Amino acid sequence: MFVSYKWLQDYIDLTGVSADELAEKITKSGIEVEGVDVLNEGIKGVVIGHVLEREQHPNADKLSKCLVDVGEEQPVQIICGAPNVAQGQKVAVAKVGAVLPGNFKIKRAKLRGEESNGMICSLTELGMEGKVVPKEYSEGIFVFPADAEVGTDALALLGRDDEVLELSLTPNRADCLSMLGVAYEVAAILDREVKFPETNQEPTAEKATDYVKIVVDAQEDNPLYVAKMIKNVKIGPSPLWMQARLMSAGIRPHNNVVDITNYILLEYGQPLHAFDYDRLGSKEILVRRAVDGEKFVTLDNVERTLTAEHLVITNGTEPVALAGVMGGANSEVTSDTTTVLLESAYFNGGTVRKASKDHGLRSEASARFEKGVDPNRVRAAGERAAYLMAKYAGGEVLDGAAETDTLTVEPAVVSITLEKINRVLGTELQMRDVKEIFDRLQFTVSIEGDLITVTAPTRRGDIRIEEDLVEEVARLYGYDNIPKTLPIGSSTPGKLSEYQKKRREVRQYLEGAGLYQAVTYSLTSEEKAAQFALEKRDTIRLAMPMSEERSILRLSILPQLLEVVKYNSARQNDSLAVYETGAVFLANGAEVLPEEKEHVAAVVTGLWHSHLWQGEKKPVDFFVVKGILEGMFAKLGLSEQVEYVQAQVDGMHPGRTAEIRLNGEKIGFIGQVHPSVQKELDLKDTYVFELSLKAVLEANAPVLQYEAIPRFPSITRDIALVVNKETVSGTMKNIIIEAGAPLLKEAQVFDLYEGDKMEAGKKSIAFALKYANPERTLTDEEVTKVHERVLEALKEKAGAVLRG
Template sequence: MFVSYKWLAEYVDLSGVTPDELAEKITRSGIEVEGVDVLNEGMKGVVIGHVVEKEPHPDADKLNKCQVDLGNDEIVQIICGAKNVDKGQKVAVATVGAVLPGNFKIKKAKLRGEVSHGMICSLQELGFEAKLVAKEYSEGIFVFPSDAEVGADALQQLNLDDAVLELGLTPNRADALSMLGVAHEVAAILNRDVKYPEISYVSTAEKASDAVKIKVEASEDNPLYVAKVIKNVTIAPSPLWMQSRLMAAGIRPHNNVVDITNYVLIEYGQPLHSFDYDRFGSREILVRRANDGEKIKTLDDQERTLTTDHLVITNGTEPVALAGVMGGANSEVQSDTKTVLLESALFNGQRIRTASKDHGLRSEASARYEKGVDPKRVHAAAERAAQLISLYAGGEVLEGSVEVQSATFEPAVVKTTVNKINRVLGMDISAEEIKAIFERLGFGVETDNSVITVTVPTRRGDITIEEDLVEEVARLYGYDNIPTTLPVGQAIPGKLTDYQEKRRKVRRYLEGSGLYQAITYSLTSEGKAAKYALEASELTKLALPMSEERSVLRLSLLPHLLDALKYNLARQMDQVALYEIGSVFLSEGKDQQPLEKERLSAAVTGLWHSHSWQAEKKPVDFYVVKGIVDGLVDLLGLTNQIQYKQANRAGMHPGRTAELFLGDKLIGFIGQVHPTAQKELDLTETYVFELSLVDLLTATVEETRFEIIPRFPSISRDIALVVDKNVVVGDIEQIITEAGGKLLKDVSVFDLYEGDRLEEGKKSVAFSLRYFDPERTLTDEEVTKTHEKVLNAVEEKLGATLRG
């Protein structure tokens, strides 16, 4: 809804409140103002000029040389290319030094040898949208009425000295789809009164009931229909102030009668339609459902086929309007129209929505019917339109109206209590203040002790229950005035559990490591479900699957992550690193709900480091992914509890796969996808891991202990051990650590050799051992004694020898 600030000021006193301040107050009261558009922002120097003379440009076929009076006896020459410029016109002139939208500055110029002191402007050049400009001025300059004052500010005459507030309305606030509705809202916010337009006109002795009869067959779809008849109208352009207000509201001007119906639509929120009485085809209005296959040609010259779901206005035989959506071309008000049949009606919103959707016709009228209009304004809007047609089209309004009403419309009565309002809001608002808020809103209020009975006007159809009243009090009292209190209770609401907090840390760590989060389907196919599963389980099948591809619950996250890698690689994304935290579903037996366990999986392929100017590119390998897992384990404080063991798993590379153990419990695996599986999926070398997240996050973490910074030096010894090729390095390291005792603080591998200088079936593994005592300086004898224990242990248990 676009709301003109100047127009709104006619209904409620806005003195002392700027458009921006008003926008802030409306937003704080519950209706979001999405923007404030100052129409003349940055513009200046545009006046009304009078074209005194016009002659063709001597050296250009499409240009005219105009002599323009700018007032105060100042006549300047302006070269204009508009087709419709002519002598005697009052036009908008951007003088030399003027600034137009887009910071376009007007300077003195020469066009084909002729001097031009300014520019005669079209409405588009003054900032109006092309779709809002009346057809006669859509391809040329704008012409002011002949009584326009020469030299006056053209921007002011076009109502561009205005600001337009754009309201972002929720569907329940249909009342704010009108200027009067917004006026009531603003009046409540500012605690001021609403001033309605005064309606008065002189009607003729002839009665409207003698000119037209109404029959409504579809009374549920049309509980109220009002018609008025206005004779001897003169079709002409509507007043400039009305045109500019309609354009500010986003509506294109047409002629005085059509513009008046649109003006009242915006003013009252009540859609109206004007028929040419002489083209209507009869003196009877029949409102009914359309016949299946019946056709109507609407105002946009499109022939539309109707169904029995559509409501139509007919002349007794053929449709003349698609009710609430668009009129028919056969009864359109045209330049020769003399008598207007004016419709103001209440239609069922769902019926209008159906027709609008079926025919792809979305109009200002249909939008309001769909959300609900105020039944009490149906008559008032018709009278207001009759007044304006009488005033600006010279019409003679026949006495009275013709109407059919099949339902009554009573205001809603809703009760609440002071205690209820304060309990819900957590506030302490007095009964007097609550009553004052409802009175500011224009509601009827009665109090009986703490019980408040509110009579809600029909314009506020969104208020039907007690909670609606609580909301009205809250937003008018001010959400900013709700007191701040600390929560009281056993637990602080909203605090993350320890598990949730750790899981959030895991996500942040993985994303910081360069992995992107993926979310894949929990449903998969039977062929994929058991692949890469950490635990064996029967499959949990859906009773009525949508497809075979989504027929069972997954046992592993990896199959779909690999599908995601395949999808990206097929689209030239050759560096992909994804992770997912999600549930797998382990069967608990037939007719039992499966057990959900949270898993963490990742799949990485391509380059880990791109080829930059100062370093070589580095493809992903086992140790890159292991490094990610090591960092995660360290983050969770489980470094000393996790062990890697070489493993063979289905679908994984036999020499590049390890299982992870937390103590003695298997909690995951890591490694390269088997080359055969990579080939089947068209993947490059891909590394994955899947971990039991619930085991990692619920594991007991050892207490953090701090040590004094060492004061004494350590002693390092390097050894190269020759062992059988099938001996696992981890086993060697474990034996060394156990034999080294308290003095051995660190063991690390720094070399592996397999070559022709060793016996067949042997390998050499080099370790660096660091000995240290925090209480004293170690002697060579002590280190040698411990070191020999290490050498004896590896020799006895593994048959290892020192490499010479």
């Protein structure tokens, strides 16, 4: 809701309260003010000018040479490109030295050889949005009324010397969707009186009921319908002050009658509609549900197909308006209209919402009906509009109104004790304090002992229960004034569990290693659900899936991560590393809830390092991804408990995949995606891992042991061993470490040879062994003895012999 500070002063005295101070007070009372927009900020030097002469520019077909009186001693020459500029007009002129929005400064200039001393401005050039500029001036300059005084501030006449508060209203505060509603709120905050607008006028001898009869078939949808009749109206532009207020609120002016209905919408929060009585074609207004398939052309000249769920206003036979949403093209007010039927009604919010949604016609009127209008303001709004039409459209208001009224809305009556108010708020308010607050809100209050009974006006439809009254007292008393207290009783300070700490460490480590976190759907398709699953179980299907692509709970995270990489690769982001920690869902039978287990998975593809200046490119391979995992296990203190064993996994490369074991138990796998899967996804070589994060984080890491830095030198021996091709280096390393203990400290593979100089079925693996004793320097004899024991163990257990 946009609230004009100057307009608000029509209803309440704001002396001593600036717009910014008012915004702060409203925010502190519970309605957030998102900002205060100063409409003329940064603009100066714009005045009313009178075009004395206008002639064609001698050197340009689309330019005019104008002589303009700007209130100075001599008129000035201004070159103007607007197509609608003409002699005799009153226009907005930015004089030399003026500043327009965007810090655009006006200087003397020559345009096609002719001097220009200023600029004749359109409304958009003065900072107004194009969508609110009257249509007749949307392609040119704005023409002021003939009585506009030359040389005066043009921005003041346009209402731009104003500040607009933008209220962010919650759905329960529909009462503030009007200037009067905001005035009530501000009056309560400032403890001041609300001034009501003028509505009295002298009606004619003729009665409205002689011209129209109201019949309502759908009384649940429309319990109150009031029609005022105004004769002899003269269609023309509305007063400039009214146009300015509408534009500041984001509504485009049309003509005096339509503008008045929109003005009342903003002033009272009550939507109105004006029909051209002579085009109705009957003396009856029938409100009914539409017939399925019934056609109707709305004001935007679009033919709408209606259903029985839509409420329509008809002339007895055919629709003339979609109730609460939009009028019909067959009864709109035009420049020839002389008699207006003014509708002011109470429509059911749900019915209006249905029509608005079905036809995509969200409007200021429909929004107010949906949230709820004040039923006791329906007639008053109609009377106010009729008053303005008599004043600004020369109309004659007929006596009374034609109406149908079956509305029974009673004000809400809620009782509460002073003790409960103080107990909930933690305050020590006295009865007089609480009564004063309700009096400022203009709620009717009666007090019996400690019991307070409040009758809330119908404009406050949000007041229903005791807690609503507590909220009203709290916000008007001031949230800042409520005492601060600590909870009573024992409490445990919040902290992360050990599991949560470790999970956070894993995420931070993977991101530090260069992987991006992804969050993918837990729902997938039947085809992908079981791919790469660590545990093979039945899939779990949703009872009511949104689509087949999202119908099964996943057993693995990898299929979704591969889709992420595929999506990025298709957009030329083909070097990518992503990971996800999330749940997979394992079935436990038809009548048992599934088991959730947390997994961690990653996908890496493309280049791992790229230093083009140095000519260095390192594509991802198995050992890059394995190194990432080893770093993670090291951070968790599990390095010694993890081993990698060659394995076969569906969808993975048969020779580049390993099973990951923790303390001998399988927890996941690592490797390259099978070439056929890569081809199907249009990916380069892609490496992945997935493991049970639950198993990793719940594993007990050994107590950290610190060792002194060795004081004595170590001895290194290299051995090249010939073994069968099927022999795994990890097995050999375990044999070496076991046989060489305790002097053997390290064993690392540094070479593999399978060339033509090796006999068929054999390979050569070279290890670097490091021996050391922390207490003394080793002798060659000691090392040789242990080294021979290692070679003997390799021969017995792995069939390995030294390469000659």
